[in-house]
Amino acid sequence: NAGVTQTPKFQVLKTGQSMTLQCAQDMNHNSMYWYRQDPGMGLRLIYYSASEGTTDKGEVPNGYNVSRLNKREFSLRLESAAPSQTSVYFCASSEEGIRFYEQYFGPGTRLTVT
Amino acid sequence: AQSVAQPEDQVNVAEGNPLTVKCTYSVSGNPYLFWYVQYPNRGLQFLLKYITGDNLVKGSYGFEAEFNKSQTSFHLKKPSALVSDSALYFCAVRDSSASKIIFGSGTRLSIRP
Numbered sequence: 001n002a003g004v005t006q007t008p009k010f011q012v013l014k015t016g017q018s019m020t021l022q023c024a025q026d027m028n029h030n031s032m033y034w035y036r037q038d039p040g041m042g043l044r045l046i047y048y049s050a051s052e053g054t055t056d057k058g059e060v061p062n063g064y065n066v067s068r069l070n071k072r073e074f075s076l077r078l079e080s081a082a083p084s085q086t087s088v089y090f091c092a093s094s095e096e097g098i099r100f101y102e103q104y105f106g107p108g109t110r111l112t113v114t
Numbered sequence: 115a116q117s118v119a120q121p122e123d124q125v126n127v128a129e130g131n132p133l134t135v136k137c138t139y140s141v142s143g144n145p146y147l148f149w150y151v152q153y154p155n156r157g158l159q160f161l162l163k164y165i166t167g168d169n170l171v172k173g174s175y176g177f178e179a180e181f182n183k184s185q186t187s188f189h190l191k192k193p194s195a196l197v198s199d200s201a202l203y204f205c206a207v208r209d210s211s212a213s214k215i216i217f218g219s220g221t222r223l224s225i226r227p
Contacts, residue, residue, distance in 0.1 A: 031213070041219060042204060042217045042218055043158070043204065045214060045216075048213070048214060056213075058214065090157055092157075092158075101148075101165065101208065102160040102163050103148075103215065105150075105158045105159070106157050107157050108155075108156075108157050
């Protein structure tokens, strides 16, 4: 099992450009998440999807959109990138139920917006 | 609202000594508590969790944590630190009635030989 995969690993964008970060998981998890990690601020939730076909905003959703394409895939789109979106982005997945809840993370995408 | 605090940005310990990384939380319902570790340029890895049951939970790499309801704490501990334990550690909490996990700001653990 590959677990959670993310593409690309690195990306440099100019202000105003758009891009989509891809995430896929092969653990048959219902819940998927997008976080950003900035120095000294821990992880902040951007969007999450509790099940296929549903998405909800997290702490910092402005400037982002998401698509839960199917149970495996959850993409994050930046429509018009800004320097404030320079960050490391992590995708995660989890299963619900008293025996579960822990999240499994992908390796991250390091995004720089100039 | 749920929140989690890691009061120490950095913890320094000599190899072989016990280590503690502190975490306190606030939730309105029952807490689900987690510890994760992050090595440089990697994603977070799950270490251990408290959902229900015994207050002392054991996890990967010899780590353990104790759930203390009266002090609303979930400190991470290890009896004997290794240099390879040096990493960034995150505490996280989820209210049992919520669907989101909130992460602390992280504590950098540095183990000197």
